[in-house]
Amino acid sequence: MPRLSKDQCLSDLKLRILSTALAPGSDLDETTLAEHYGMSRTPMREVLHRLAGAGFITTSENRGAKVASMDIGTMRTFFQTAPMIYANIASLAAEARTGPQMDALKDAQHAFTKATAAQDAQATALANHRFHAVIGEMAHNPYLVASLDRLLIDHTRLSQRFYQPANANEKMLIVKASDQHDALITAIEAQESALAIDLSLQHWDLSRDRMERYVRPDPLPVDVVSLKDRRNAV
Amino acid sequence: MPRLSKDQCLSDLKLRILSTALAPGSDLDETTLAEHYGMSRTPMREVLHRLAGAGFITTSENRGAKVASMDIGTMRTFFQTAPMIYANIASLAAEARTGPQMDALKDAQHAFTKATAAQDAQATALANHRFHAVIGEMAHNPYLVASLDRLLIDHTRLSQRFYQPANANEKMLIVKASDQHDALITAIEAQESALAIDLSLQHWDLSRDRMERYVRPDPLPVDVVSLKDRRNAV
DNA sequence: GGGCTCGAAATTGTATACATTTAGTACACA
DNA sequence: TGTGTACTAAATGTATACAATTTCGAGCCC
Incomplete structure (x- = not known):
């Protein structure tokens, strides 16, 4: 899935999380995601921080991002x-x-x-x-x-x-x-x-x-x- | 103010916004801020996105960040x-x-x-x-x-x-x-x-x-x- | 066998060079 | 004088190389 804009990437990830295609609590690898969406890691990381700000995912220092859990x-x-x-x-x-x-x-x-x-x-x-x-x-x-x-x-x-x-x-x-x-x-x-x-x-x-x-x-x-x-x- | 960690930078900016040292609606220049906190633009942009996620500032594509206004x-x-x-x-x-x-x-x-x-x-x-x-x-x-x-x-x-x-x-x-x-x-x-x-x-x-x-x-x-x-x- | 240390591989974090977009200015023309 | 346009400078957005941290497994000692 190459060459998607940042906005498209953002809404696609939101959809995948809302539909539980990405399961609650699962790990997100920024390198893999960047390749998947055909962009470099820098803008991908920005998308992830946006998702974190909106409560879709959580991030922790040096330990990557996870889909928000539903305990x-x-x-x-x-x-x-x-x-x-x-x-x-x-x-x-x-x-x-x-x-x-x-x-x-x-x-x-x-x-x-x-x-x-x-x-x-x-x-x-x-x-x-x-x-x-x-x-x-x-x-x-x-x-x-x-x-x-x-x-x-x-x-x-x-x-x-x-x-x-x-x-x-x-x-x-x-x-x-x-x-x-x-x-x-x-x-x-x-x-x-x-x-x-x-x-x-x-x-x-x-x-x-x-x-x-x-x-x-x-x-x-x-x-x-x-x-x-x-x-x-x- | 050189060599501040990202977390320190984040909480310092929060304090400056809460105290209105940074006025509501005022523009934030990421290059200037990065120099001020002694880091490169990449982590500075990350801090800004965190602030945006928490409602302290707003960002718009290609047009930088503003302190959240109070109309x-x-x-x-x-x-x-x-x-x-x-x-x-x-x-x-x-x-x-x-x-x-x-x-x-x-x-x-x-x-x-x-x-x-x-x-x-x-x-x-x-x-x-x-x-x-x-x-x-x-x-x-x-x-x-x-x-x-x-x-x-x-x-x-x-x-x-x-x-x-x-x-x-x-x-x-x-x-x-x-x-x-x-x-x-x-x-x-x-x-x-x-x-x-x-x-x-x-x-x-x-x-x-x-x-x-x-x-x-x-x-x-x-x-x-x-x-x-x-x-x-x- | 259980638990420890050490080290290599993988992953995240940072700096910097470069591309793209925007904003401001000078200048031509009506 | 006002308006539109082209150009330039400054800012934001992206890619990539490199640094730091974490993870995982091999080897070792008890």
């Missing part, structure tokens, strides 16, 4: 923090959104429905990411957006598997999420911020249920042996 | 956002603080009172910054801390002049702020998160009053001419 502690914090930020962002977006931003939001939603119809899980997750990032732009609040962007990174990585519906019920949940997007678009366009808060919290409830089901899968059938084993485990 | 629109957003984030951070800090972090917090408060006693406005503002940054570390929430850190940058830059007390009344306000710090330390150490929220909101009210007095100085004497002029202004 159990961080996820607890994620579930604790997301609804507050999402709701506030939605409220501010309803107050401050502009016309071109509304267009961008509808575009993102269009891409979302198209990806769900095609059963393309990865494209669905990324379109969802873009949808919520646009709402962030609308809020016009650099302080909260710094939080939001970091939340969305982990949200998108966590959601990766839910957009691959395993049964009719899961398929229905995705349709429901899409309907909530439409309702949110209407509320934001009408500048009804109280409604936007309410809708974004409903939307969060749906996401959280799906994500928690993945994080903590349905309990296994109980039997005496496994229980005894577990009782003495750490 | 009137951003400040409106600042006043809107700060109390929510400060209160949530204080609450989380009370829940999650560790022993060493408590020591660091008390150190910062010690530096704060020492600086006020010495009437050193700049040292006071920076010690106040450190105090609140430590509470951020305690909260152990990377999402919210991203917001907090950006708020604190502007908070410290705005506060710069208030710690230069012009009269007995202003001197008393600084003493009051210091007392609130002490109360907050006690609440966090006792893990009383509801109290910590309340105290941090009180502390914010005090700061906001001081800052707004600077941003919007006491109203000028009303006269008919200026009123008429203003009525037709944008």
Whole structure:
């Protein structure tokens, strides 16, 4: 993949991280990446520092870069923090959104429905990411957006598997999420911020249920042996 | 100032920005800075990208770096956002603080009172910054801390002049702020998160009053001419 | 066999030369 | 006098060579 510009390289790496093509916690070798993108190490290092600043990766002196990890502690914090930020962002977006931003939001939603119809899980997750990032732009609040962007990174990585519906019920949940997007678009366009808060919290409830089901899968059938084993485990 | 390590250079630039020795919006020349810190342009550029990632400066392609500006629109957003984030951070800090972090917090408060006693406005503002940054570390929430850190940058830059007390009344306000710090330390150490929220909101009210007095100085004497002029202004 | 030291290979960090882009100025022309 | 254009100087962006650090394995001692 030779001769990509720095911006293209940046967004490509973001996509690879959001889609977990680059797994959380995995090492990034700057020499390899530089060759891959057809540039020298100097601009590649600059891209890596940008990614680090935005929370996609972490770097440590003399020890290279890693994709930001998603340990159990961080996820607890994620579930604790997301609804507050999402709701506030939605409220501010309803107050401050502009016309071109509304267009961008509808575009993102269009891409979302198209990806769900095609059963393309990865494209669905990324379109969802873009949808919520646009709402962030609308809020016009650099302080909260710094939080939001970091939340969305982990949200998108966590959601990766839910957009691959395993049964009719899961398929229905995705349709429901899409309907909530439409309702949110209407509320934001009408500048009804109280409604936007309410809708974004409903939307969060749906996401959280799906994500928690993945994080903590349905309990296994109980039997005496496994229980005894577990009782003495750490 | 030759032969400073990259970390020293980074924190020195942060201090110069927080103290407004480098004015908001002013241009940064990477060649000059590199010479000043006794390093080549490559690591200097890396430092600048780190600062950009943390919100201290902004960079634009082929056009260099600027210290983050503080326009009137951003400040409106600042006043809107700060109390929510400060209160949530204080609450989380009370829940999650560790022993060493408590020591660091008390150190910062010690530096704060020492600086006020010495009437050193700049040292006071920076010690106040450190105090609140430590509470951020305690909260152990990377999402919210991203917001907090950006708020604190502007908070410290705005506060710069208030710690230069012009009269007995202003001197008393600084003493009051210091007392609130002490109360907050006690609440966090006792893990009383509801109290910590309340105290941090009180502390914010005090700061906001001081800052707004600077941003919007006491109203000028009303006269008919200026009123008429203003009525037709944008 | 376990753990240590030493050294070579690989990886990251820095300096510098060179390419590219921007900004400022002089000058021509209307 | 104002405007547009070409040129020059200064700044940013990139590539590459070299220095410093870390990692990993071989060899050794206990």
